[in-house]
Amino acid sequence: MSDDNSQIKPWELISSSKALDERWFSVRKDVVKLPSGKVLDDYFVWESPDIVVIAPFTKDGKFVLCEQYRHAINTVLYQLPAGGVGKNETAEQAAIREMEEETGYVSSKVTFLRTVSVYPTKLTGLNHLFLAENAVPEGVKEEDEMEPTRIVLKTPEELWALINDGSVHIADSLITILLAFKKLGLDKSL
Amino acid sequence: MSDDNSQIKPWELISSSKALDERWFSVRKDVVKLPSGKVLDDYFVWESPDIVVIAPFTKDGKFVLCEQYRHAINTVLYQLPAGGVGKNETAEQAAIREMEEETGYVSSKVTFLRTVSVYPTKLTGLNHLFLAENAVPEGVKEEDEMEPTRIVLKTPEELWALINDGSVHIADSLITILLAFKKLGLDKSL
Numbered sequence: 449m450s451d452d453n454s455q456i457k458p459w460e461l462i463s464s465s466k467a468l469d470e471r472w473f474s475v476r477k478d479v480v481k482l483p484s485g486k487v488l489d490d491y492f493v494w495e496s497p498d499i500v501v502i503a504p505f506t507k508d509g510k511f512v513l514c515e516q517y518r519h520a521i522n523t524v525l526y527q528l529p530a531g532g533v534g535k536n537e538t539a540e541q542a543a544i545r546e547m548e549e550e551t552g553y554v555s556s557k558v559t560f561l562r563t564v565s566v567y568p569t570k571l572t573g574l575n576h577l578f579l580a581e582n583a584v585p586e587g588v589k590e591e592d593e594m595e596p597t598r599i600v601l602k603t604p605e606e607l608w609a610l611i612n613d614g615s616v617h618i619a620d621s622l623i624t625i626l627l628a629f630k631k632l633g634l635d636k637s638l
Numbered sequence: 639m640s641d642d643n644s645q646i647k648p649w650e651l652i653s654s655s656k657a658l659d660e661r662w663f664s665v666r667k668d669v670v671k672l673p674s675g676k677v678l679d680d681y682f683v684w685e686s687p688d689i690v691v692i693a694p695f696t697k698d699g700k701f702v703l704c705e706q707y708r709h710a711i712n713t714v715l716y717q718l719p720a721g722g723v724g725k726n727e728t729a730e731q732a733a734i735r736e737m738e739e740e741t742g743y744v745s746s747k748v749t750f751l752r753t754v755s756v757y758p759t760k761l762t763g764l765n766h767l768f769l770a771e772n773a774v775p776e777g778v779k780e781e782d783e784m785e786p787t788r789i790v791l792k793t794p795e796e797l798w799a800l801i802n803d804g805s806v807h808i809a810d811s812l813i814t815i816l817l818a819f820k821k822l823g824l825d826k827s828l
Binding site: 454455456457458459467468470472473475478480482483484486488490491492493494496515516517518519520521522523524525562563564565566567568569570571572574575593594596597598614617618619620622623626635636 | 644645646647648649657658660662663665668670672673674676678680681682683684686705706707708709710711712713714715752753754755756757758759760761762764765783784786787788804807808809810812813816825826
């Protein structure tokens, strides 16, 4: 373990070009110099969008989940409302917007929980996680043909069971739920 | 909320082609038919590898973390040992191998915790999470110029503090740690 006390250094970016220049999928090809001096001429990075995830928690103690289809893993699953941050909005504004669009719920108390990275070697985007308390279905749910959504309400106990049987397994949703359990003081009893 | 009781259907794959055909980054361009009938002719999917993450927990009650550089977010950070699953190994074998290669630790008790998806709309890969109890530094740490690694040992309280100040923010590591806390009965006291 000779390097245990050495400083970890970033790579040096020598040059960068577009490997895939698509509106929804822009991939960069970086030429980088490693701390060892070695040069890699094909390190690929997806310039992915920043994402928001929000856990709506109703006045009567239920979480609002979305049942949706996810194409890359070809699965219909439960997750929290989530989506990309638009150009002219903050992460919190995006989270509030996504919650209303996908579920029809609005909230009088939105709290920032944490920012995480889901794939820091290859994806530039960060995921910003929020909790929405006192959620009520008084907003306008939007129909989105890209993302048909069925709304499901679950108590913390029911949601914990869904997590344990693998039905809720999207990383950013799962962290948001676990941090929300802690924030709401529900974790001690689960 | 007219679609709340309707069944959520998968998309129909009409055809697929390679948009980027690189050894470390293979991107598929799918033509898909949505449940609405609309056809999308450019839905991109990164055929990403399956990943393993493992939380080594020592006999004297410390977690073994890796300080490493992550290029896409240009940050030096703490995370658990992790890596791709090889062609001729199971996820558990890969996790045990990655733990020894990155940290030099081996364990007599490896437990599967959960499989998660970090980006189910765009990445095919799944992440398999493990806990390694009774971890001891009796293996062989490998020097990897792509991934120089400094090993850091943290008590659960120190690790929870690092999570709360944002120093540990990689999604799969974070879930593994939170589930390990629960499995080890540490969560009630944090």
